[in-house]
Amino acid sequence: MTQILVIAEHDNLHLKAATRHVLSAAQALGGAIHVLIAGFGCESVVASASQLPGVEQVLHCEEASLAEGGAENLAQLVATLAAEYTHILAPATAFGKNWTPRLAALLDVAQISDIIRVDGPDTFTRPIYAGSLWATLRSSDPIKVVTVRPSAFEAVPETGGAAPVLQRPGVPDSRLTHRTGLTLTHSSRPELEAARVVVSGGRGLGSAENYQALLEPLADKLNAALGASRAAVDSGYVSNDYQVGQTGKIVAPDLYLAIGISGAIQHLAGMKSSRVIVAINKDPDAPIFGVADYGLVGDLHTLVPALTAAL
Amino acid sequence: MKVLVPVKRVLDYNIKARANAEGSAVELSGLKMSMNPFDEIAVEAALRLKEAGHAAEIIAVSCGVTACQETLRTAMALGADRSILVQTDMELEPLAVAKLLRQLILREQPGLVICGKQAIDDDSNQTGQMLAALLGWAQATFASRLDFTPGASRVEVTREIDGGLETLSVALPAVITTDLRLNEPRYATLPNIMKAKKKPLETLTPQALGVDVTPRLQLLRVAEPPPRKGGVLVSDVAQLVDKLKNEVKVI
Numbered sequence: 001m002t003q004i005l006v007i008a009e010h011d012n013l014h015l016k017a018a019t020r021h022v023l024s025a026a027q028a029l030g031g032a033i034h035v036l037i038a039g040f041g042c043e044s045v046v047a048s049a050s051q052l053p054g055v056e057q058v059l060h061c062e063e064a065s066l067a068e069g070g071a072e073n074l075a076q077l078v079a080t081l082a083a084e085y086t087h088i089l090a091p092a093t094a095f096g097k098n099w100t101p102r103l104a105a106l107l108d109v110a111q112i113s114d115i116i117r118v119d120g121p122d123t124f125t126r127p128i129y130a131g132s133l134w135a136t137l138r139s140s141d142p143i144k145v146v147t148v149r150p151s152a153f154e155a156v157p158e159t160g161g162a163a164p165v166l167q168r169p170g171v172p173d174s175r176l177t178h179r180t181g182l183t184l185t186h187s188s189r190p191e192l193e194a195a196r197v198v199v200s201g202g203r204g205l206g207s208a209e210n211y212q213a214l215l216e217p218l219a220d221k222l223n224a225a226l227g228a229s230r231a232a233v234d235s236g237y238v239s240n241d242y243q244v245g246q247t248g249k250i251v252a253p254d255l256y257l258a259i260g261i262s263g264a265i266q267h268l269a270g271m272k273s274s275r276v277i278v279a280i281n282k283d284p285d286a287p288i289f290g291v292a293d294y295g296l297v298g299d300l301h302t303l304v305p306a307l308t309a310a311l
Numbered sequence: 312m313k314v315l316v317p318v319k320r321v322l323d324y325n326i327k328a329r330a331n332a333e334g335s336a337v338e339l340s341g342l343k344m345s346m347n348p349f350d351e352i353a354v355e356a357a358l359r360l361k362e363a364g365h366a367a368e369i370i371a372v373s374c375g376v377t378a379c380q381e382t383l384r385t386a387m388a389l390g391a392d393r394s395i396l397v398q399t400d401m402e403l404e405p406l407a408v409a410k411l412l413r414q415l416i417l418r419e420q421p422g423l424v425i426c427g428k429q430a431i432d433d434d435s436n437q438t439g440q441m442l443a444a445l446l447g448w449a450q451a452t453f454a455s456r457l458d459f460t461p462g463a464s465r466v467e468v469t470r471e472i473d474g475g476l477e478t479l480s481v482a483l484p485a486v487i488t489t490d491l492r493l494n495e496p497r498y499a500t501l502p503n504i505m506k507a508k509k510k511p512l513e514t515l516t517p518q519a520l521g522v523d524v525t526p527r528l529q530l531l532r533v534a535e536p537p538p539r540k541g542g543v544l545v546s547d548v549a550q551l552v553d554k555l556k557n558e559v560k561v562i
């Protein structure tokens with residue numbers, strides 16, 4: 001019998017959208033689905049989770065040691081619950097990637113990272129080599145610890161269910177790590193990984209000033225999230241959480257605009273599943289044109305303001 | 312304090328990976344292999360700790376085929392003091408690598424392990440966290456800054472997370488995994504490459520360490536993803552806007 005535990009991502013106030021994408025991977029597996037909300041002062045998250053469709057039960061662990069979502073305590077907690085399940089699923093985000101391998105090691109099982117397809121109860125497909133290849137793997141472990149690429153699975157709706165909530169005990173604080181600082185980028189824009197439209201800039205923009213002056217008005221017009229190549233982040237145009245790619249965020253919006261981005265394989269790994277890709281680049285041979293549905297060759301300094309004006 | 316740095320030999324990041332004709336594995340024969348870029352950052356982080364007087368000795372470790380010796384020589388040319396190869400022709404999963412590393416750590420007793428956050432071939436992003444769990448140690452993944460206070464029992468690590476940056480106070484000993492912006496790795500100089508040839512390289516086996524590395528995952532198939540169909544160049548902004556509005560209707 002397939003028994004799935006989905007570990008929700010949240011900040012004690014809001015359930016992150018990634019969780020609803022993971023649920024749809026869980027539904028593809030079939031079987032009973034439980035959702036774990038582990039945190040502190042996270043009642044509103046529990047309320048949201050219990051409304052998710054297709055969930056049989058919400059487990060709620062309320063404990064100060066879980067407030068920061070630290071890997072040591074969370075992995076320990078999930079390890080105490082794991083025996084009742086055949087599958088443990090979490091999003092392949094910075095949150096999920098941080099603690100799931102720790103859980104897998106505590107359970108002495110392999111982890112299957114970043115799946116993009118469910119092929120069967122024990123068989124999954126995941127990208128390797130920056131998405132150049134897809135590998136299909138079968139696990140022989142009794143418990144499958146799996147992280148799910150959110151952009152590869154449609155999110156389930158926010159409401160439609162009415163799952164009962166069961167309180168479960170937490171775990172004592174390991175005291176191995178504690179948070180001493182948190183700097184979050186505040187933006188009125190949609191979340192990069194959930195946005196319908198993403199406007200992304202690369203080294204071709206030349207400076208942080210140009211990035212802002214050219215891309216923000218365009219993103220405003222399109223109600224888009226802003227993204228960047230690694231070169232743009234390394235050059236200090238924007239902060240690290242804007243990076244799209246193999247080692248940054250993986251996005252698959254309806255529309256992705258790559259502006260002054262050459263299209264290195266590591267960047268393509270993060271955006272080539274977008275529905276429509278537009279590239280603006282002055283180099284007609286730039287590899288980005290190989291994946292773009294629509295390419296515009298020319299100087300971004302004139303083309304981007306013209307595009308903004310035309311929308 | 313000793314620092315242990317696991318380094319993986321991977322297909323060079325400039326080379327596009329392809330499946331073999333049978334679709335059963337990745338074709339690696341005859342292709343350029345290099346140190347995983349995140350591990351170069353890990354070696355650099357260890358060197359800077361040594362240069363700042365926080366670390367006494369740097370040990371590089373690689374698990375895999377005999378040719379991983381080259382990767383270890385590179386680590387020693389960059390400044391690692393000695394290295395250990397856990398030699399096997401078996402395909403190693405992250406859990407197996409973590410178990411091999413644990414055995415070496417029980418023997419070497421380092422105060423810190425610095426891994427790459429992910430290997431750019433399998434992109435698993437697991438080994439460091441698994442190792443920390445097996446040792447019962449603290450972990451700090453995706454590090455973009457390390458702040459050591461001499462003699463302190465904890466280290467401050469800044470991590471790249473989804474919404475921005477988080478700083479953790481981390482109890483030592485610990486496992487840290489490196490993100491891209493932790494540092495810019497140095498290049499090995501010719502004299503140091505020569506010197507590295509004389510540095511100690513010990514070879515062990517999984518059997519000697521008492522670790523069962525039998526895979527838990529079976530690779531059924533490796534295939535190229537469905538290609539994106541080629542797009543078109545548009546002549547101007549007006550045509551682009553028209554296509555987006557009327558052809559694909561995304562705006």
Ligand SMILES: Cc1cc2nc3c(=O)[nH]c(=O)nc-3n(C[C@H](O)[C@H](O)[C@H](O)COP(=O)(O)OP(=O)(O)OC[C@H]3O[C@@H](n4cnc5c(N)ncnc54)[C@H](O)[C@@H]3O)c2cc1C
Pocket residue numbers: 201202203204205228229230231232243244245246247248249259260261262263264265266267270280281282283286298299300301324348349431
């Ligand atoms: C281990 C590893 C991991 C990596 N991970 C990532 C990752 O996650 N994400 C990522 O993005 N990269 C990643 N990279 C880096 C990647 O290899 C490229 O270096 C990077 O994507 C290049 O960024 P770019 O396209 O902005 O810059 P460039 O390659 O320098 O391209 C700039 C482009 O702008 C164009 N341009 C310049 N001026 C103008 C103008 N006036 N008008 C129009 N076009 C103009 C140029 O023609 C050029 O095509 C990684 C690399 C390694 C080794």
Ligand SMILES: Cc1cc2nc3c(=O)[nH]c(=O)nc-3n(C[C@H](O)[C@H](O)[C@H](O)COP(=O)(O)OP(=O)(O)OC[C@H]3O[C@@H](n4cnc5c(N)ncnc54)[C@H](O)[C@@H]3O)c2cc1C
Pocket residue numbers: 128135316317318319320336337347349350372373374375402403404405408425426427428429430431432433434435436437438439525526527528529530533
């Ligand atoms: C197409 C393909 C199919 C495969 N099929 C199988 C299979 O069927 N069965 C099987 O058992 N294996 C298989 N493998 C190999 C195995 O999956 C990988 O080697 C393993 O998953 C390691 O993952 P990773 O390197 O991405 O780990 P990550 O967790 O991403 O690595 C993170 C860090 O851990 C350290 N590290 C990782 N590996 C080593 C190492 N060997 N030595 C030293 N340090 C290391 C490094 O610091 C590295 O930066 C396959 C590999 C490929 C490419």
